[in-house]
Amino acid sequence: MQEQYEPSVIEPAAQRYWDQHQVFAARESAENSQPEREKYYCLSMFPYPSGRLHMGHVRNYTIGDVLSRFMRMRGKNVLQPMGWDAFGLPAENAAMINGVPPAKWTYDNIAYMKKQLQSLGLAIDWDREVATCRPEYYRWNQWFFLRMLEAGIAYKKTGTVNWDPIDQTVLANEQVVDGRGWRTGALVEKREIPMYYLRITQYADDLLQALDTLPGWPERVRAMQANWIGKSVGVRFAFTHDVRGADGRLIDEGKLWVFTTRADTIMGVTFCAVAAEHPLATHAARNQPQLAAFIEECKQGTAQEAELAQMEKKGMATGLYVTHPLTQEQVPVWVGNYVLMNYGEGAVMAVPAHDERDFGFALKYNLPIKQVIDVSAGVRNDESYSLTTWRDWYGDKQHGICIHSGKYDGLNYQQAVDAIAADLKAINLGDKQTQWRLRDWGISRQRYWGCPIPIIHCPSCGDVPVPDDQLPVVLPEDKVPDGSGNPLGKDPSFYQCKCPKCGDDARRETDTMDTFVDSSWYFLRYACADNSNSMVDARVNYWLPVDQYIGGIEHAILHLLYSRFWTRAMRELGLVDVAEPFTHLLTQGMVLNEIYFRKPAAGRIQYFNPTEIDWQTDDKGQRTNPTLRADGQPVEFAGIGTMSKSKNNGVDPQKLVELYGADTARLFTMFAAPPEQTLEWSDEGVQGAHRFMKRLWRAVYEHVKLGPVASGLNTSELNAAQKDLRRAVHQALSKVTDDIQRRRIFNTAIAAVMELMNTLAKFNDVTPNGRAVMQEALEKVVLMLSPIVPHVCHTLWNELGHGSTVIDQSWPEVDASALQQDTLEIVVQVNGKLRGRVVISAQATEQEARAIALADENVQRWVEDKPVRKFIYVPGKLINVVV
């Protein structure tokens, strides 16, 4: 065995072995004599082929790889695929800069990044690789889009869309962040264009309720999805009025519609508030310049819920009144800057007594406050209702009872809502209604580098679907966008076509699909990537659902929601059996690094890579005075932030692998933080991980150097030290198994192995029994670490004398007898404070333990002759003497 650990030699060798023996090729059924194994589909979110891997990829794919390899050793039939989310804007942007077609840029990037992924030693079945920009893949986007069109799940409508003036494209609502395009940051404009939508709102209730069937998902992701879907159950009803517009007709047919979740407070309405754009506001402003000015001011304001909640509530009376549908009272109408036209009805009823926002508004503008709910019943008898100070319990609907509400007096929340909704329905002015925040998913994009929407526009037949036998509509791959709109619209060879129905000249749709479409079902296609005859086949039902999905928290809402929707649509159309595609979800934290900069008197801030910085340490060991190594001059430390090009704090995985090897990179990313938390990069930490690799190598080297172990392990002949070592080995094994299998935490599993290695280093017994114990210990260490650092374990397993390979080994079993102890150390507390430790027999009774504990010198010092009031005994762990 070679003395030096050389990852640059052993890593390619291990990878070559895996490759030649096709060990990661997944099969759907049992082969030859192999017994039927349970399937395990381990999926990592596929990357966008941006050019190079970043550390986030390394972290993501290492987590997936550790789980895949672990599950394989646990006897599962594992599928771990990989592919490319290959359509999208960055390719077009790169094309504009370099003058190269997006297709070439994308395919080149895929080739390079695939090599990078392979250098990490991931246990991927590359035979199933998919790239969403290939016609073999996206033809099924088109095919299924047509099925959805037939089923009414997809439809066309003209609507107001968000127009990004820089990217020249439509954005989904969720792609607008703070009123700006999510990629460009440009202020979004409104445009009216025809586009295709998917009826995700039809599935809103199911998508919401089924979140409860996903205990394997993080709580916060489920909360974010529920929040996004935004179900609110309430009552939609109308105040009547006879306000007529300039044309003499009643505005909105004489009805001011509102939606409320607190219909039980309807008798407490003292005014209504409408949005600045509401027809009543517009009407009232015609001859009130002051109101018109206020409306203009409101229109400048935000449309963001978050900002809305924080800004100062302002309003102005319109002078108009509407009639309360149940009391016939005249209710004044105000314009409020906190009411949004495109949310709900653009108008709200105001109940100042029981809504904090309305309460503040009423105080500010001196509007009446009428209490109609009494919460004192059993809950709040210590405080009374005040007209000047808001208390949170004014809005309590759990314990409230209607008062001052005529026939509704005495009803609780649900009873009151039911009764009031029924009364409103009876007079035809309202009914119960469920409102959703979620909107239908607009998928049309006026972009080139995406999947063409398979529709032909015929002057006489209208919108005609491309017949199935003419699919796919192939995207030409030679175009170079120049920023002046969609190249497809300028290419007659693409858009000129014949109508499939009447054969006349027609024009092909030049919009392409949102790239979220591509990623909404790629995990299904991995199961049958080689099938050129159908979108999915029986193999999909074998592999699905995904047992473990791993990816970034940034996809917690959109991608995961769209995938859940798409899978449901496919199930509805009889293509797959499952509704929920992902059983367990792990959202890994981001990779952070330190940020350093200098701010010159003139010019832009200059950022420095953390590797170029030197620190000094003060007498407390704390770092001070960062300087730039190149010139020794001070730099500013700006804290920790996500790795990014603009902050010049990225770490190139390629260089890391070249310098230390893939195993070190894998070990560090798994060790530095739990998978769900952020990971702070540390070059010293990487060196520490590399140091451990070398220690591991040397431990095996020192052992192997002594020649083959003479005798097998005979557990009945071991001395105390040998037994202790065996116990340490099996304790570590027990912990590592639990950490990976149940807890999905790898840093503590690695820590346990490190601790074991520290113990091993102190064990210098070269007797036959001692060496046999050491052989077992090292074998277990190699097996335990093989999912995490597979290359070195591949080599070490053979060096330990095995003809077989570690990839084919089963996960080791804990030997329960090795864990047994004759004596136990028990912690003794006196009055809850640690005062001593005693060693007792493992079989000792509580009486015996008590006698030994009380006899202990340290314990006696604290107990003295005080009477023992209480004696707590936690067997095997702790004694607490209360005196």
Added chain:
RNA sequence: GGCGGUGUGGCGGAAUUGGUAGACGCAGCGGACUUAAAAUCCGCCGGGUAACACCGUACCGGUUCGAGUCCGGUCACCGCCA
């Protein structure tokens, strides 16, 4: 404002069901080896004390024999909210 989360040494983090707070690693300090350095190995490493005592898991209070962990309240920070 709403929802969700977090708060532990100089740093990343550990403590899994209420039972030894600080595992493991990094940094630092001391030592061995070396002409020297690097590498490697050994030891120390929350505050406090001569040594104990004592103090210590954001803050205030509670439950308990016992609280980082459970409960009530406060503060700070992070994430998400067409």
